[in-house]
Amino acid sequence: MSNPYQYQTRHVTRDAERELRLGEGRISGLCSVALGLLSLLAVLAYLYPAYLTTLELRQLYDAKQLQHVLKYGMYFSLGFGVLTFVLNRGAYRHLGSGGIALTAIAFVLGGHQIPVGAVEPVPLSLGVDWLILAFLGSVAIFVSLEKLLPKYQNQPLLRPEWSIDLFYFCFNHLAISAILIFANYHASHFHWAISADFQATVQSIPILVQVIIIILSADFVLYWEHRAYHEIKALWPVHAVHHSVEHMDWLAGSRGHFIQVFSERAMVMIPLYLLGASEQALNIYVAFAALQAVLIHSNTRLPFGPLKYVLVTPQFHHWHHSSEKPAIDTNYSAHTVLFDRLFGTYHMPDQHWPAQYGTTRRLPRGILAQTCYPITAFKKPTD
Numbered sequence: 001m002s003n004p005y006q007y008q009t010r011h012v013t014r015d016a017e018r019e020l021r022l023g024e025g026r027i028s029g030l031c032s033v034a035l036g037l038l039s040l041l042a043v044l045a046y047l048y049p050a051y052l053t054t055l056e057l058r059q060l061y062d063a064k065q066l067q068h069v070l071k072y073g074m075y076f077s078l079g080f081g082v083l084t085f086v087l088n089r090g091a092y093r094h095l096g097s098g099g100i101a102l103t104a105i106a107f108v109l110g111g112h113q114i115p116v117g118a119v120e121p122v123p124l125s126l127g128v129d130w131l132i133l134a135f136l137g138s139v140a141i142f143v144s145l146e147k148l149l150p151k152y153q154n155q156p157l158l159r160p161e162w163s164i165d166l167f168y169f170c171f172n173h174l175a176i177s178a179i180l181i182f183a184n185y186h187a188s189h190f191h192w193a194i195s196a197d198f199q200a201t202v203q204s205i206p207i208l209v210q211v212i213i214i215i216l217s218a219d220f221v222l223y224w225e226h227r228a229y230h231e232i233k234a235l236w237p238v239h240a241v242h243h244s245v246e247h248m249d250w251l252a253g254s255r256g257h258f259i260q261v262f263s264e265r266a267m268v269m270i271p272l273y274l275l276g277a278s279e280q281a282l283n284i285y286v287a288f289a290a291l292q293a294v295l296i297h298s299n300t301r302l303p304f305g306p307l308k309y310v311l312v313t314p315q316f317h318h319w320h321h322s323s324e325k326p327a328i329d330t331n332y333s334a335h336t337v338l339f340d341r342l343f344g345t346y347h348m349p350d351q352h353w354p355a356q357y358g359t360t361r362r363l364p365r366g367i368l369a370q371t372c373y374p375i376t377a378f379k380k381p382t383d
Ligand SMILES: [Zn+2]
Pocket: 226, 230, 239, 243, 320
């Protein structure tokens, strides 16, 4: 207590190279490429729905309705492509022509007029639909939030290593079907613990209370799983990949070794499987968990009021990503702060935010090198 930690303020300096400014053609070029790529992926998903869409998600949306979204996505891609040429004197024209070319291929393959029919399910598919919807939803919600209420105003959207994290984002969403198969298979080993009476009791209580029970049960499992990744030496290099991000934003949370991504979902599936809560409660939980996971990494100062003493917030999880001494191995919870409070790992200096993010021993920066890191980390232990 005699020498309290001196918290520093994080300074993010402006980087003109990375900044997106209106009127230069870069924003329209990026929008054109993004929408062109998403349109092409969507067209492929309409052509091969059994292999490129997610069984669980297909029940939640109307594929015919989404063709209207695809139509506007293609038109906007073309519009942004043309705008890039109008605005730009040269530097970003390749983005405009790339976007137009991608959309042209999407049109040639059938565009938004591919007939929608019944889908014969296959055991394993790629979640192209999940990737497209999650990307559009995340950009709409979280990029707006980061622009309206940024924590670090000078941090650009295209901050260092954004493309690495975009790769992880794509992988995690495309692999949704494989993740669910693995998680369900894992949870099925706990069949012996299922009680029909207990599940009937759970289903008889009000939906909102069911949601709270799911949140707390999932949080308990996630807390210990997360803590094990930090405190068991052999597991840390797997989780260190998630901690290697040095710029926090909505995309940063996507970075994670595939072993962690699969194991985390497999572990959290156990309480969900045993509780047997109603479908409505489960859907509310899944939506809550998905939004919270992105929000807590976001570059936002969105005020939470007294809720910050109950829920995991960006400030709380940013501290978890800090490489500063008092924050190391703290704030493991995913949903509420309860278990960190209970088990002595809570770190939340009221008005302070971290000055440094990342790991104390820097990880390799490439995706392949990060994937191999759980092995290579032990080859050079003295680095
Ligand atoms: Zn962690």
